[in-house]
Amino acid sequence: MDLQSRNDTIREHGKATRERRSGMLCRVYSVKAVHSKMNGEQKEFVNALFREAKWFRNAYLADPSAVNDKTKSVSVKVGDRFEVRELTVLGSHIRQSVIGEVKENIRDLARSQKKGSKVGPLRFKSVCNCVNLKQPNVTYRMRTDQSSIRVQGCRKPFKVRGLEQIPDGAETANCRMVRKASGLYFHITCYVPKEEKVVPHRSVGIDFGIGDNLVFSDGSEPVNICVPESKGTKLASRRMNKAYSRNGNRKSRNHDKRKNKLRKAYEKDSNRRKDLANKTVHEILANYDLIAIQDEMIHNWHSGLFGRQVQHSAMGVIKAELKNSSSVHVVERGFPSTQICPVCGGLTKHPLKERTYTCRHCGYHHPSRDVKAAQSILDEAIRKYRLSGTESEESCGGQTLCGREDTIVSAVRSLPVKQEARSFMSG
Numbered sequence: 480m481d482l483q484s485r486n487d488t489i490r491e492h493g494k495a496t497r498e499r500r501s502g503m504l505c506r507v508y509s510v511k512a513v514h515s516k517m518n519g520e521q522k523e524f525v526n527a528l529f530r531e532a533k534w535f536r537n538a539y540l541a542d543p544s545a546v547n548d549k550t551k552s553v554s555v556k557v558g559d560r561f562e563v564r565e566l567t568v569l570g571s572h573i574r575q576s577v578i579g580e581v582k583e584n585i586r587d588l589a590r591s592q593k594k595g596s597k598v599g600p601l602r603f604k605s606v607c608n609c610v611n612l613k614q615p616n617v618t619y620r621m622r623t624d625q626s627s628i629r630v631q632g633c634r635k636p637f638k639v640r641g642l643e644q645i646p647d648g649a650e651t652a653n654c655r656m657v658r659k660a661s662g663l664y665f666h667i668t669c670y671v672p673k674e675e676k677v678v679p680h681r682s683v684g685i686d687f688g689i690g691d692n693l694v695f696s697d698g699s700e701p702v703n704i705c706v707p708e709s710k711g712t713k714l715a716s717r718r719m720n721k722a723y724s725r726n727g728n729r730k731s732r733n734h735d736k737r738k739n740k741l742r743k744a745y746e747k748d749s750n751r752r753k754d755l756a757n758k759t760v761h762e763i764l765a766n767y768d769l770i771a772i773q774d775e776m777i778h779n780w781h782s783g784l785f786g787r788q789v790q791h792s793a794m795g796v797i798k799a800e801l802k803n804s805s806s807v808h809v810v811e812r813g814f815p816s817t818q819i820c821p822v823c824g825g826l827t828k829h830p831l832k833e834r835t836y837t838c839r840h841c842g843y844h845h846p847s848r849d850v851k852a853a854q855s856i857l858d859e860a861i862r863k864y865r866l867s868g869t870e871s872e873e874s875c876g877g878q879t880l881c882g883r884e885d886t887i888v889s890a891v892r893s894l895p896v897k898q899e900a901r902s903f904m905s906g
């Protein structure tokens with residue numbers, strides 16, 4: 480087979496795969512390698528893999544013309560000198576994906592520079608904790624019946640826990656091998672057939688806040704997610720600080736141990752937060768088919784008066800996850816959801832301690848300002864989608880609404896919007 484026809488076959492296969500997967504759901508399943516079942520050879524293999532991936536990435540970044548996916552040895556900076564190191568376990572597939580990743584990073588930087596943000600150069604890495612095993616059955620192979628994953632270049636397969644999450648009939652794509660403080664993980668990307676979900680025809684606006692994290696416009700119970708630092712995290716961080724004031728920046732084996740303990744504690748806290756966030760998002764998406772939120776900069780709240788409270792809540796994660804859904808519509812940041820009156824449209828400023836809403840133009844009163852804000856967000860979202868079918872992309876979280884117009888209009892009709900609010904919207 481000559482090169483031309485081979486390339487054509489590859490291209491056609493790729494096209495067919497993309498078409499097939501466009502009708503499927505993309506899911507990522509995480510499984511954890513069982514540390515006690517790893518032998519010395521495997522541990523050394525994992526360390527070598529991440530080490531060589533780091534060397535290769537840095538070498539490619541230093542001189543892209545000298546390094547390609549067939550390179551067998553790279554020069555590594557040791558102190559002030561350079562030494563040549565052999566790549567023993569890094570396969571060509573992984574090298575290709577390392578190169579791809581660097582290129583993608585550079586493209587991302589260029590994109591954000593175009594948007595006007597300040598960007599620096601891509602930096603060298605001192606540690607690499609993630610490699611991409613991109614081809615199933617070549618760079619990695621799953622054995623569900625033996626709960627193991629074989630990685631190219633390592634003789635013994637890794638025993639893992641959690642493979643039973645992957646449904647039958649799922650099509651596996653790439654797998655990322657990730658080293659965390661708590662152990663080694665495989666994040667396996669799968670394509671699973673879409674299942675038809677029955678979501679009730681209801682709509683809701685959600686207001687993010689500091690007192691009550693999530694307030695719903697239909698007056699249902701506000702959701703509060705606060706996972707403060709656990710006792711273990713506090714202890715680990717105190718020990719770390721104490722040792723730091725005693726020893727300064729001196730590196731030692733005990734320093735590494737303490738650092739690892741702290742990393743593990745943080746990981747545990749963030750896992751608990753993520754778990755709660757996932758459950759909340761699932762609950763919301765299963766109960767409403769039209770959801771409106773405001774594009775608030777929750778990240779900026781971290782530095783505010785209630786920064787710690789915001790950091791321990793999972794609002795950022797929830798917002799990011801909601802934005803990915805096609806039934807969520809985002810109202811832009813500048814919309815005065817707290818001030819606007821749903822009856823006359825006038826603006827009234829309320830200090831933070833004032834928990835009710837009273838319009839100073841028409842006297843409209845609502846017992847809860849947060850619920851009123853959530854309703855205003857919902858009204859604004861509905862108004863926008865009714866007035867213009869071709870929405871600008873950033874205002875609705877990057878989704879175009881053209882395909883959803885019918886469903887939105889029918890949802891709007893079935894909405895229990897107040898009569899005054901309706902006349903305000905159309906007027």
Ligand SMILES: [Zn+2]
Nearest residue numbers: 820823838841
């Ligand atoms: Zn008013």
